[in-house]
Amino acid sequence: MTTEVGAPIEFRGVSKHYGQTVALASLDLRIEAGEFVSLLGPSGSGKTTTLNILAGLLAPDAGTVTIGDCDVTHVGPDRRDIAMVFQSYALYPHMTIAENLAFPLRARRRRQPADAIATKVRAVADTLGIGHLLERYPREVSGGQQQRVALGRAMVRDPKVFLLDEPLSNLDARLRLRMRHDLKALHQRLRSTAVYVTHDQGEAMSLSDRIAIYRSGVLQQFASPIEIDRRPVNSFVANFMGEREMNMVTGEIAEDAGRAVFRGGALTIALDPAGPWTRLLGRKVTLGIRPEGVRVGEAGESATVDARVRLIEHAGAEQIFFAEAGAAEFCGRVATDVAVRAGDTLRLTLPRRELYLFDTDSGATLVHAGEPAGSP
Amino acid sequence: MTTALAGRGAYRYLLPALLLEALLVFVPLGSSMYYSLHKVRFFQLQEFQWFQNYLDVLTHPVFVNAILVTVAFSVTALILTFAVGFALALFLNHDHLYSTILRTVVLVPYVIAMLVGSMLLKWIFSTESGLATLAYDYFGLGRGSILADPRHAFAALVANGVWRDSAFAMVLLLAGLRSIPPTLIAAARIDGARPFFIFREIVVPLLGPIMLITMVRLLLHFANVLTFPLILTGGGPNGATETVALRIFRVGFEDYDLGRANAMAVILCIFNIAAVSLLFGIFRWRARRAHA
Numbered sequence: 001m002t003t004e005v006g007a008p009i010e011f012r013g014v015s016k017h018y019g020q021t022v023a024l025a026s027l028d029l030r031i032e033a034g035e036f037v038s039l040l041g042p043s044g045s046g047k048t049t050t051l052n053i054l055a056g057l058l059a060p061d062a063g064t065v066t067i068g069d070c071d072v073t074h075v076g077p078d079r080r081d082i083a084m085v086f087q088s089y090a091l092y093p094h095m096t097i098a099e100n101l102a103f104p105l106r107a108r109r110r111r112q113p114a115d116a117i118a119t120k121v122r123a124v125a126d127t128l129g130i131g132h133l134l135e136r137y138p139r140e141v142s143g144g145q146q147q148r149v150a151l152g153r154a155m156v157r158d159p160k161v162f163l164l165d166e167p168l169s170n171l172d173a174r175l176r177l178r179m180r181h182d183l184k185a186l187h188q189r190l191r192s193t194a195v196y197v198t199h200d201q202g203e204a205m206s207l208s209d210r211i212a213i214y215r216s217g218v219l220q221q222f223a224s225p226i227e228i229d230r231r232p233v234n235s236f237v238a239n240f241m242g243e244r245e246m247n248m249v250t251g252e253i254a255e256d257a258g259r260a261v262f263r264g265g266a267l268t269i270a271l272d273p274a275g276p277w278t279r280l281l282g283r284k285v286t287l288g289i290r291p292e293g294v295r296v297g298e299a300g301e302s303a304t305v306d307a308r309v310r311l312i313e314h315a316g317a318e319q320i321f322f323a324e325a326g327a328a329e330f331c332g333r334v335a336t337d338v339a340v341r342a343g344d345t346l347r348l349t350l351p352r353r354e355l356y357l358f359d360t361d362s363g364a365t366l367v368h369a370g371e372p373a374g375s376p
Numbered sequence: 377m378t379t380a381l382a383g384r385g386a387y388r389y390l391l392p393a394l395l396l397e398a399l400l401v402f403v404p405l406g407s408s409m410y411y412s413l414h415k416v417r418f419f420q421l422q423e424f425q426w427f428q429n430y431l432d433v434l435t436h437p438v439f440v441n442a443i444l445v446t447v448a449f450s451v452t453a454l455i456l457t458f459a460v461g462f463a464l465a466l467f468l469n470h471d472h473l474y475s476t477i478l479r480t481v482v483l484v485p486y487v488i489a490m491l492v493g494s495m496l497l498k499w500i501f502s503t504e505s506g507l508a509t510l511a512y513d514y515f516g517l518g519r520g521s522i523l524a525d526p527r528h529a530f531a532a533l534v535a536n537g538v539w540r541d542s543a544f545a546m547v548l549l550l551a552g553l554r555s556i557p558p559t560l561i562a563a564a565r566i567d568g569a570r571p572f573f574i575f576r577e578i579v580v581p582l583l584g585p586i587m588l589i590t591m592v593r594l595l596l597h598f599a600n601v602l603t604f605p606l607i608l609t610g611g612g613p614n615g616a617t618e619t620v621a622l623r624i625f626r627v628g629f630e631d632y633d634l635g636r637a638n639a640m641a642v643i644l645c646i647f648n649i650a651a652v653s654l655l656f657g658i659f660r661w662r663a664r665r666a667h668a
């Protein structure tokens with residue numbers, strides 16, 4: 001394949017409505033050439049809409065889309081030089097695998113000679129390990145193989161931009177992991193720009209250079225996986241990322257002996273004195289900590305809370321506990337060799353660098369990973 | 377394809393269907409053949425006379441003419457109806473308000489009774505009250521009567537068929553178009569295919585079976601239809617629109633010669649089978665060529 005890098009992509013003020021439904025609200029997004037970007041968000045949040053607008057299958061109500069240096073807002077999908085892998089694969093059922101792979105080459109305006117096409121198809125099929133399936137029809141190969149054919153059909157043209165709409169969602173867990181790995185390797189080799197839609201944050205985290213998080217048609221945050229994990233812009237993003245929901249305790253910012261503290265439920269936690277708290281005194285806020293951040297029985301200058309264990313779940317090498325402290329419930333993890341049972345009281349430690357604080361009304365982050373966010 | 381039932385056991389399940397088929401198809405067909413081998417006068421079965429009836433009708437120029445008219449009418453009407461129906465289906469394959477309304481409008485000729493439809497067209501084409509004559513006048517095309525001129529009358533007959541049955545073709549083909557997954561078309565567009573390429577490479581191959589069914593249904597309908605020529609043209613002028621079906625009707629129920637009428641019916645039946653086999657053959661050949 002080529003070593004040429006893909007094209008940059010830019011959305012400027014792109015929106016799409018279906019009657020009263022806002023599928024996409026004024027999206028501004030710039031994806032660099034060769035970047036691997038995931039679109040992540042709950043169902044119906046506008047991910048597919050973004051992809052379809054980029055592909056040219058859907059016309060936006062407003063705004064412009066740029067690929068490379070060209071404004072493609074009004075350019076048909078056949079002239080955008082993009083390739084797309086559909087969730088359903090969309091293989092042509094009446095064509096063999098070889099014919100499917102050759103289709104984008106045959107459909108081109110300036111068609112290559114037949115033997116050049118055949119060579120290309122062969123090469124792509126061998127790269128993906130489906131060389132022995134060329135004469136079969138799509139219904140005669142397995143789901144994972146169909147998925148490779150769909151990928152191959154996208155690769156065969158050396159497109160500048162790759163769009164993938166949940167391409168792994170139909171596969172079993174093992175195959176998903178392997179295909180994820182293969183995808184990453186493929187992207188590193190091709191260096192085309194890739195936009196990847198997924199529901200699976202693990203997939204997004206491991207594949208992407210940057211992740212765009214959507215909610216109800218609005219882009220919430222567009223940043224690297226680490227940034228999203230450590231510095232989520234609001235409680236929605238913080239809660240959406242991570243394997244399990246974040247522990248949340250509602251309360252307010254109060255003053256205690258001249259220091260700003262968070263007070264809520266049975267908790268009183270001192271806040272970083274450097275933070276801009278005086279302005280926020282009395283404000284309703286929500287304290288958040290991920291289950292992975294909660295420690296059991298570790299001393300230190302961190303805040304502690306005593307909680308009664310309500311439920312234990314066994315998850316492989318660890319146990320997940322749910323423990324109540326007043327009105328608040330904490331979920332956390334302990335190793336399997338620690339003896340805990342429902343009804344036990346645990347002393348939970350909440351290390352400062354694991355704490356997040358959100359404005360309860362707006363959801364905006366006030367403190368992430370123990371550090372005050374920029375002016376809220 | 378092989379199935380678990382591919383054995384003699386399968387026939388048990390087919391038996392009820394076969395019995396019904398026998399009752400409704402083979403019994404009438406058999407009695408028709410039986411009659412065709414006899415001399416029949418005013419519903420009285422007389423002596424057995426081998427293929428005399430067949431010999432009589434096949435050597436009769438009026439019947440030979442009827443065969444030619446039937447073939448010409450079936451083929452012309454089939455091609456035009458299929459083309460118009462396909463065009464309508466492609467054109468109305470959207471979910472806009474206007475296409476929903478238009479789809480209903482297009483169906484009107486199909487849902488009103490054939491007899492009524494043909495009478496309506498007869499009024500339109502007739503010299504005395506005809507709208508068509510008005511149009512002729514308006515464009516200065518003279519006062520020639522449409523139904524009195526052999527070629528115009530034939531065209532009117534074809535028009536009757538196209539007018540009524542395009543809607544039928546449209547409904548079947550539209551259902552076929554709807555069954556093509558939209559993502560397939562989207563994928564082809566992204567793959568760089570232009571509309572005509574998509575039509576040729578994706579739509580037509582996937583629509584193959586439906587197209588075949590539509591053509592077979594249309595062909596059988598046109599080859600056997602009685603109402604159009606009987607009502608619209610009466611077979612005239614001078615036999616220019618007298619189809620085999622109309623000829624059978626006349627010989628059977630106006631001349632009461634059921635022996636010859638049945639002989640013609642059997643010949644028509646053989647023609648039907650041959651025509652349908654030909655269609656199947658063409659489609660199979662196309663499919664094989666596509667995968668060569």
Ligand SMILES: Nc1ncnc2c1ncn2[C@@H]1O[C@H](COP(=O)(O)OP(=O)(O)OP(=O)(O)O)[C@@H](O)[C@H]1O
Pocket residue numbers: 018021022023024041042043044045046047048049050199
């Ligand atoms: N053709 C349509 N007509 C009306 N509403 C639509 C249409 N397509 C999408 N929507 C709406 O637009 C919103 C965004 O849809 P979109 O398909 O982009 O979601 P998504 O993020 O891809 O969701 P999922 O993860 O379930 O695929 C949804 O509320 C959806 O109901």
Ligand SMILES: [Mg+2]
Pocket residue numbers: 047048049
């Ligand atoms: Mg989607």
